[in-house]
Amino acid sequence: MNVIVSPGVIKGTVTANPSKSAMQRAVAAALLSKGKTVIHNPGLSNDCLAALEVAENLGAKIKRTGEDVEITSNGVKPFYDTINCGESGLGIRMFTPIAALADLEITIEGHGSLTTRPMDFFEAVLPQLGVACSTNNGKLPLRIKGPLQAKDITIDGSLSSQFLTGLLMAFGAVAENATITVTDLKSKPYIALTLQLMEQFGVKVEQENFERFHFGKKQAYRAGEYTVEGDWSGAAFLLVAAAVAGKAEVHHLNTQSAQSDKAILQALESAGANMMPGVFTVIVEKAGLQAFEFDATDCPDLFPPLVALAANCNGITKIQGVSRLAHKESDRGITLQQEFGKMGIRIDLEGDVMLVHGGTGIKGAKVHSHNDHRIAMACAVAALTADAAVEIENAEAINKSYPEFFEHLQQIGGIVKKEALNINH
Numbered sequence: 356m357n358v359i360v361s362p363g364v365i366k367g368t369v370t371a372n373p374s375k376s377a378m379q380r381a382v383a384a385a386l387l388s389k390g391k392t393v394i395h396n397p398g399l400s401n402d403c404l405a406a407l408e409v410a411e412n413l414g415a416k417i418k419r420t421g422e423d424v425e426i427t428s429n430g431v432k433p434f435y436d437t438i439n440c441g442e443s444g445l446g447i448r449m450f451t452p453i454a455a456l457a458d459l460e461i462t463i464e465g466h467g468s469l470t471t472r473p474m475d476f477f478e479a480v481l482p483q484l485g486v487a488c489s490t491n492n493g494k495l496p497l498r499i500k501g502p503l504q505a506k507d508i509t510i511d512g513s514l515s516s517q518f519l520t521g522l523l524m525a526f527g528a529v530a531e532n533a534t535i536t537v538t539d540l541k542s543k544p545y546i547a548l549t550l551q552l553m554e555q556f557g558v559k560v561e562q563e564n565f566e567r568f569h570f571g572k573k574q575a576y577r578a579g580e581y582t583v584e585g586d587w588s589g590a591a592f593l594l595v596a597a598a599v600a601g602k603a604e605v606h607h608l609n610t611q612s613a614q615s616d617k618a619i620l621q622a623l624e625s626a627g628a629n630m631m632p633g634v635f636t637v638i639v640e641k642a643g644l645q646a647f648e649f650d651a652t653d654c655p656d657l658f659p660p661l662v663a664l665a666a667n668c669n670g671i672t673k674i675q676g677v678s679r680l681a682h683k684e685s686d687r688g689i690t691l692q693q694e695f696g697k698m699g700i701r702i703d704l705e706g707d708v709m710l711v712h713g714g715t716g717i718k719g720a721k722v723h724s725h726n727d728h729r730i731a732m733a734c735a736v737a738a739l740t741a742d743a744a745v746e747i748e749n750a751e752a753i754n755k756s757y758p759e760f761f762e763h764l765q766q767i768g769g770i771v772k773k774e775a776l777n778i779n780h
C-alpha cells in the first residue's frame with residue numbers, strides 16, 4: 356500500500372495506542388502464570404498478535420471478550436513443536452527461553468526482517484543452561500530442546516536487551532538462588548520495564564546497577580488483571596508532528612512510565628517545543644525549533660521520530676547511538692539517511708553519531724519504508740512540513756507496531772490518502 360501525506364497543520368486530540376512492549380511482556384507473563392489473566396486495553400498490532408499466537412501454541416487459551424483479552428494458562432505446555440514469532444525481535448528473544456522451559460524439541464520461526472536478525476546469542480548461551488540449541492548460521496530457524504535449568508550465568512548485553520528480557524522472564528518461573536550477570540547492557544530502561552511487569556505478576560528480582568539480577572527463593576507468576584499503558588514509542592511520532600506543524604493533545608501517556616521512549620519529552624524540550632505534560636496527557640505545540648543534542652543509545656526506537664524533528668530544527672542536530680540501529684527491522688541509520696535524503700535532508704553518519712542538517716527545507720518525494728514501520732511513520736511526519744506531498748511506498752509496514760497510525764494522524768489534522776496498489780493483469 357502506498358500512502359500519500361500532504362503538508363498541513365496539526366490540530367487535535369488523540370489517544371495513544373497500546374504499548375507493544377508492555378503487551379508482549381504481559382502475554383508472556385500470563386502464559387507463565389497458572390490461572391486466568393485479563394488484559395485490558397490490549398495491543399493488537401502484528402507483534403502483539405504474534406505474541407498471542409505463540410502463547411497459544413505454548414499451551415495458553417486465548418479469548419477476546421469485548422475490549423479485553425483473557426489468557427488462561429497452566430504454565431508452558433506446548434501444543435505444537437513449532438512456534439512462529441512473526442517479525443518481532445522481542446517476541447523471538449523473549450519466547451525462546453520461555454519455550455525452552457518445556458522438554459519438547461521446538462522449532463522457532465519468523466518471517467520478513469526477523470529472518471535476517473542475529474540469534475547466535477542463543478547458541479552461545481542456552482547450552483550453558485542445559486538447552487540444546489542450533490541456528491541457521493546465527494539466523495532463523497532456531498531449534499531448541501530444554502528443559503532450561505536456571506543457573507548462575509554471565510551474558511553480553513551489548514547487542515540487545517531483549518535476550519536478557521527473555522532470560523529474566525524464563526528464570527522467573529523456575530529459578531532458585533541463581534544470578535544473571537550482564538556486561539555492557541544497552542537499552543536498560545527496557546529491562547526496568549521487564550522487571551516492573553514481572554513484579555506486577557508476582558515475581559521479584561533483586562537487581563544491582565543493571566549488572567546483576569538475583570533470584571532468591573523460588574517464585575511463581577500470579578495471574579490477574581493487567582492494563583496496557585499507552586505507547587510512548589508510537590506517540591513520539593504524534594508529539595513530533597505537533598511540535599513541527601501545530602498543536603496536539605495525546606491522551607493515555609503515563610509520564611511516570613518505565614517505557615524508555617518517554618525520553619522523547621526531553622528531546623522536544625531541548626529542541627524548544629512548547630510542552631504541557633500532565634500525568635496521563637501530553638500537550639505539545641509548535642515553536643521556533645533549534646538543533647539539539649540527544650543520546651538515544653538506550654532508546655534506539657526514538658531515532659526515526661527524532662530525525663523527523665531534527666529535519667525541522669535550524670542547525671545540525673547530533674544524535675548519539677547509531678550503532679544500536681544496525682539490526683532493527685532495517686539498518687535504520689542508513690535507511691533514514693537514504694529516505695530523508697530523498698526529501699532533501701542531509702544526514703551524516705559519523706561512527707556512533709548521526710548529524711541531521713535541519714531547517715534546510717523538506718521536499719515532497721516518493722520514499723520507501725524498507726518494510727520498517729518506524730521509517731514509514733517518520734516519513735509521514737516529515738511530510739507535514741514539506742513543500743509538496745510525500746508518497747510512502749510499503750506504508751503497511753506500520754502494522755507491526757501501530758496499525759492505527761494513519762487514522763491517528765488524520766484525527767489530529769494530517770491529510771492522508773491511502774492508495775491500494777494497482778495490479779495489472
Ligand SMILES: O=C(O)C1=C[C@@H](OP(=O)(O)O)[C@@H](O)[C@H](O)C1
Pocket residue numbers: 375376445514515516517520541542545655656679
Ligand atoms: O524490549 C523491548 O520491548 C524492546 C527493546 C529494544 O530493543 P534492544 O534491546 O535490542 O535495543 C527496542 O528497540 C525494541 O523495539 C523493543
Ligand SMILES: C=C(OP(=O)(O)O)C(=O)O
Pocket residue numbers: 442443444445446656683684729756
Ligand atoms: C525494533 C523494534 O522491535 P523488535 O526488535 O521487537 O522487532 C521496533 O519496534 O522498532
